[in-house]
Every structure is written in structure tokens, then in C-alpha cells.
Amino acid sequence: MRALAPLAGLAALLAVPLVVTDQYALHILITTGIFIIAAMSLNLLLGYTGQLSLGHIGFFGIGAYVSALCSLGFQLEFTDRLVLTVAPKPVWLSFVIAVATAALFGFLIGKLSFKVRGAYFVIVTLSFAEVARLVALNWVSLTQGPMALNNIPPFTLGLSDAWQLTFYRKLPNYFLMIAIGAGAYLLIARLVRSRLGRAMVALKENESLATSVGIDVTRYLVLAAVVSAGIAGAAGSFYAHYVRIIDPDIFLFIYTVTMVIMIVTGGKGTLLGPIVGGILFGFIPPVLREVAGPELQWIIYGLIMIVVVFFLPEGIVPAVTRAWAARRGRAATASARSPAGS
Amino acid sequence: MLDIDGLWCRYGKVNALKGVSLHVAAGELVTLIGANGAGKTTALRALSGIVPVAAGRIRFEDEDITGASPRSILARGIAHCPEGRRVFAHMSVQENLGIGAYLRRDSAAIADDIDRIFTRFPILKERRQQAAGTLSGGEQQMLAIGRALMSRPKLILFDEPSLGLAPTIVDRTFDLIQDIQQEGVTVLMVEQNAFAALEMCDRAYLLESGEMKRHGTGEELLADPAVKEAYLGG
Numbered sequence: 001m002r003a004l005a006p007l008a009g010l011a012a013l014l015a016v017p018l019v020v021t022d023q024y025a026l027h028i029l030i031t032t033g034i035f036i037i038a039a040m041s042l043n044l045l046l047g048y049t050g051q052l053s054l055g056h057i058g059f060f061g062i063g064a065y066v067s068a069l070c071s072l073g074f075q076l077e078f079t080d081r082l083v084l085t086v087a088p089k090p091v092w093l094s095f096v097i098a099v100a101t102a103a104l105f106g107f108l109i110g111k112l113s114f115k116v117r118g119a120y121f122v123i124v125t126l127s128f129a130e131v132a133r134l135v136a137l138n139w140v141s142l143t144q145g146p147m148a149l150n151n152i153p154p155f156t157l158g159l160s161d162a163w164q165l166t167f168y169r170k171l172p173n174y175f176l177m178i179a180i181g182a183g184a185y186l187l188i189a190r191l192v193r194s195r196l197g198r199a200m201v202a203l204k205e206n207e208s209l210a211t212s213v214g215i216d217v218t219r220y221l222v223l224a225a226v227v228s229a230g231i232a233g234a235a236g237s238f239y240a241h242y243v244r245i246i247d248p249d250i251f252l253f254i255y256t257v258t259m260v261i262m263i264v265t266g267g268k269g270t271l272l273g274p275i276v277g278g279i280l281f282g283f284i285p286p287v288l289r290e291v292a293g294p295e296l297q298w299i300i301y302g303l304i305m306i307v308v309v310f311f312l313p314e315g316i317v318p319a320v321t322r323a324w325a326a327r328r329g330r331a332a333t334a335s336a337r338s339p340a341g342s
Numbered sequence: 343m344l345d346i347d348g349l350w351c352r353y354g355k356v357n358a359l360k361g362v363s364l365h366v367a368a369g370e371l372v373t374l375i376g377a378n379g380a381g382k383t384t385a386l387r388a389l390s391g392i393v394p395v396a397a398g399r400i401r402f403e404d405e406d407i408t409g410a411s412p413r414s415i416l417a418r419g420i421a422h423c424p425e426g427r428r429v430f431a432h433m434s435v436q437e438n439l440g441i442g443a444y445l446r447r448d449s450a451a452i453a454d455d456i457d458r459i460f461t462r463f464p465i466l467k468e469r470r471q472q473a474a475g476t477l478s479g480g481e482q483q484m485l486a487i488g489r490a491l492m493s494r495p496k497l498i499l500f501d502e503p504s505l506g507l508a509p510t511i512v513d514r515t516f517d518l519i520q521d522i523q524q525e526g527v528t529v530l531m532v533e534q535n536a537f538a539a540l541e542m543c544d545r546a547y548l549l550e551s552g553e554m555k556r557h558g559t560g561e562e563l564l565a566d567p568a569v570k571e572a573y574l575g576g
């Protein structure tokens with residue numbers, strides 16, 4: 001029964017386009033989905049290890065830029081003589097390179113996070129994303145700066161030139177987003193349910209006790225940061241090939257804040273939290289845009305957030321889980337005399 | 343079993359330990375007493391590899407473990423019950439015990455050991471699914487000790503096991519620590535409650551501002567006028 005729930009959820013997500021056929025609505029679904037994947041990856045750090053990475057959009061943006069540049073090809077001019085020319089790569093290879101590059105930055109930030117904790121870690125990660133934005137903005141010969149990188153090729157899958165699937169339209173991109181999201185979900189679920197996941201939870205709760213039972217603090221922080229950054233990079237890469245134009249605003253702080261809001265309202269440190277919070281806060285803005293003026297939109301958005309955080313401080317998913325468990329507990333004591341199994 | 347020789351530890355420029363030497367023989371219950379800030383916690387943390395050693399040597403079972411990682415020291419058989427919060431408050435009782443065996447891979451034997459701890463502390467068995475943070479202070483202490491035993495240690499380090507507990511619970515905790523010694527586990531215990539510690543130990547060391555001032559049997563230190571004056575209320 002429990003094992004079937006994720007499959008049922010997946011089936012429901014796959015069935016959504018049967019109901020939602022409007023292209024704009026589908027676009028909102030895809031971009032929200034990309035954000036949810038990024039939030040899921042941040043949740044691994046914030047929710048499971050307790051490290052507040054306020055520069056998480058940096059990994060996303062690096063994934064997007066690296067993937068776009070690899071697929072477009074680029075030139076690096078070190079001197080007049082020394083020019084490195086990289087020919088355009090297939091999109092799937094660009095995706096892999098983007099994930100690896102983001103993961104590498106995750107490794108560096110993870111190493112650093114062991115040295116600097118708490119407020120310093122927040123500042124370091126925040127600066128990391130801001131520096132990435134400034135580089136994207138000012139390295140015009142590479143990134144086109146504020147003029148944006150255009151004509152990024154769409155995702156393509158294929159074994160040969162004859163058998164190619166190119167993701168131009170919304171519908172196949174929706175399914176690709178679900179596939180990447182499901183992959184990320186499975187990876188994170190495996191991780192947090194393993195020995196390593198228990199170690200991360202222990203670490204977040206009490207570091208000195210965790211050390212005393214033999215948990216290697218550095219190793220787990222770094223591993224969590226690498227996986228988290230890699231998934232954010234994958235989301236960024238997919239985003240670049242979906243919208244097919246990116247500019248330095250991709251690194252804006254507000255996006256990290258949005259992810260944190262999704263995680264905290266949904267329930268940090270739970271697998272479903274970022275998804276539930278992401279669906280809520282991904283769809284509120286476009287829905288509000290239909291019904292309210294711009295000033296009112298943000299006031300309503302803020303109010304909803306305050307209400308959720310105020311009444312469900314642990315987030316929606318833990319609150320629902322608890323209510324559910326309490327109901328089942330009552331039902332069990334009412335109906336059965338024999339002790340509950342398993 | 344354990345030999346510490348001329349141990350120095352620093353936090354920045356502050357010397358917390360200045361050439362401390364200490365010996366524990368297999369099967370002994372040794373206690374380390376001293377005022378707040380004397381360096382007792384630092385000594386235990388250095389022993390289990392959490393704080394770096396500036397100079398000196400630590401030997402355990404004739405092997406040099408100076409500078410080894412906390413993980414490898416635990417794997418050699420030294421468990422550490424740190425001071426302060428004793429349990430993972432948001433994990434269940436059972437999970438707390440399970441994570442005590444984090445370095446072990448023998449899951450069948452782990453389950454047996456958990457059962458043994460439940461037999462020893464029936465109250466923990468009753469509360470096995472409950473979050474550890476909801477236990478009483480005394481129950482949390484039992485759980486912490488149970489968790490330390492889960493690594494099957496040869497030597498257990500206790501840092502202020504009586505801190506923050508009600509007097510009756512303190513007595514029970516000390517009884518429990520003596521039981522563990524009877525069962526063949528060597529114990530090194532840091533205590534501020536000097537009187538109780540000196541009464542129950544085989545031998546004792548007195549630490550003052552990072553230096554070892556006295557050592558001897560419990561009775562010797564109890565009878566020592568200087569110790570009486572400073573630590574036993576005259």
C-alpha cells in the first residue's frame with residue numbers, strides 16, 4: 001500500500017495533460033516543475049543536513065549556462081594566440097557536463113561548509129550565487145551578458161540522426177520534466193533512507209552526538225552538497241533547453257527565496273514537502289495574476305505564506321501526516337483489542 | 343589499556359591541557375575530577391579524536407591512536423557519552439539505539455544487543471517508538487548509556503553523567519555505571535560530583551587548570567586535605 005502511493009502519484013502527474021490542454025497552463029506546469037526539482041535538491045541540504053544554502057540558485061544557473069554554452073559551442077580567448085574553441089555538443093552530453101560542473105561547485109561549497117558554519121555559511125553561499133551572476137553579466141564575450149544567450153537548442157534524444165526525438169513542444173517537455181523529477185525524487189529517497197540518510201538526520205540534530213557514534217561529519221556534508229548541486233544543475237540545464245534563452249537574472253536571489261518558501265511551507269526534511277509547497281506556491285502567482293491587480297497579488301501571496309507558517313510551523317506534509325496517524329490511531333483503538341501489528 | 347602521556351591541547355592560544363598524563367588499566371573504573379573549566383571535557387574529546395592533540399601521545403591497547411579520527415577510535419573500542427544533551431531527541435528510542443551501532447554491519451547481532459538492552463531497561467522497551475526527547479531525564483540517561491553499549495566498547499568515556507539529574511536518578515546512574523564495569527567494560531568518568539565519584543572509583547585523577555594535580559585511589563583522594571578543602575566542601 002505504502003509502496004504504491006508514489007506510483008499512484010506518478011500516474012496522476014502523467015495524466016495531468018489529459019485534463020490540462022491549454023498551452024499556457026502547460027507552460028506554468030513545466031516551469032513550476034523545474035522549480036520543484038530545484039527545491040527538492042535544496043531540501044536535501046536545508047531539510048536533511050540543516051545547512052541553509054542561500055545561494056542554491058547558483059548551482060541551477062551554472063547548470064543552465066554550462067549546458068547552454070556546451071550545446072551552442074563557445075570560444076575562450078586567453079590571449080590573442082591562445083584561443084580555446086569548443087564545438088557544439090549534443091544536448092544530452094551538455095546536460096551531463098552541466099550536472100558534473102554543478103556537482104563540482106557543490107563539492108567546493110560542501111568542503112567550505114565544513115570550515116564555516118551557521119551565519120558564515122549563509123553568507124558564503126549567498127556570495128557564491130551573486131558572484132556567479134556578476135560573472136554571467138560581465139563576461140560578455142562568453143555569455144553575451146545582459147543580451148542573453150539565445151537560440152539554445154531544445155532537448156534531443158536519439159541513437160542516430162534518423163531516430164531523433166526533439167523536445168520542441170510543451171507536451172513532450174512536460175513528460176521530460178516528470179522523468180527528471182522522478183529520477184531526482186528516487187535518488188533523494190534512496191539517499192535519505194539509507195544509512196547515510198540516518199547519518200545526516202543525526203548530524204543535523206546533534207553534531208557532537210553524531211560524531212560520538214562514529215558518523216563522519218565532513219564526508220556527509222560534502223556528499224549531500226554534491227548530490228544537491230548536481231540535481232539543481234540538472235534542473236537548470238533542462239530549464240535552459242526548455243525556455244531556450246537565459247540571461248544573468250537566472251541567478252537572482254529571489255529564486256532561492258522562493259525555493260526556501262516552498263520547502264518550509266511544504267515541510268522541510270520530508271520527501272514530499274518541496275513538492276506540496278512547490279505546487280502551492282508555484283500556482284498561486286499565476287492564478288492570482290488572473291484575478292487580482294499586481295499590488296494585491298503580492299499582498300495575498302504574503303498573507304497565504306504567513307497563514308501557512310503560522311498555523312503549520314512544521315509545514316503542510318508533517319501536519320497532514322500527524323493528523324492522519326492520529327486518526328488511524330483512534331480508529332485502531334476503537335476497532336481492535338489485539339495489539340497493532342508491524 | 344589506556345595510556346596518556348604528556349598531552350597538550352589548545353583552543354587558539356588558550357592551553358586547555360598542559361602536559362596531562364593518565365593511565366587506565368583494563369577493568370578499572372577511573373574518574374577524573376576537577377572544577378569547571380579545568381579541562382576534563384577537553385581530555386575526553388582529545389581521547390576520542392574530536393579535538394586535535396598539540397603534543398603528547400595517546401596509546402590504547404599498545405597502539406598509538408594520537409591524531410586518529412573519531413570514527414577509527416570508536417571502531418577500536420572507545421565509546422564516548424558526551425556532556426550536555428544526551429539523546430537524539432527527534433529520533434525514536436529504537437532509532438537511538440540503532441544508531442549507536444552505526445559502525446557495525448552485523449545486523450543480527452545488533453538486533454540481539456538491542457533486545458538485551460530492552461531486557462535491562464524494560465521502560466525503554468515500552469517506549470521504543472516514542473521520540474527520545476519525550477523521555478524523562480533518567481530514561482534519557484539510560485538510553486544514552488544503552489546507545490554507547492551498542493558499539494560493544496571495551497572502554498566507555500562518561501562526561502558528567504550526573505549533570506542535571508534528580509538525586510535519586512544520579513544514584514541509579516552511578517549504580518548502572520558500576521554494573522557496566524562489573525560486566526567487564528573499562529570506564530573513565532569525568533565528574534563534578536567529586537564525593538560520589540571518589541567513593542565509587544578504583545582510582546582518581548584531579549585536574550586543575552589543565553594540569554594533573556593529584557592522583558591515587560579514591561580513598562586517598564577523599565582523605566587528602568587539599569582535595570577536601572577545594573572539592574568536598576571542607
Ligand SMILES: Nc1ncnc2c1ncn2[C@@H]1O[C@H](COP(=O)(O)OP(=O)(O)O)[C@@H](O)[C@H]1O
Pocket residue numbers: 353356357358376377378379380381382383384385
Ligand atoms: N570550543 C572551545 N573554544 C575555546 N575554548 C574552549 C573551548 N572548549 C573549552 N574551552 C576552554 O578550555 C578550557 C577547558 O574547558 P573544558 O575542557 O570544557 O573544561 P571542563 O570540562 O573541565 O569544565 C576552559 O578554559 C574553556 O573555556
Ligand SMILES: [Mg+2]
Pocket residue numbers: 382383384425
Ligand atoms: Mg566539561
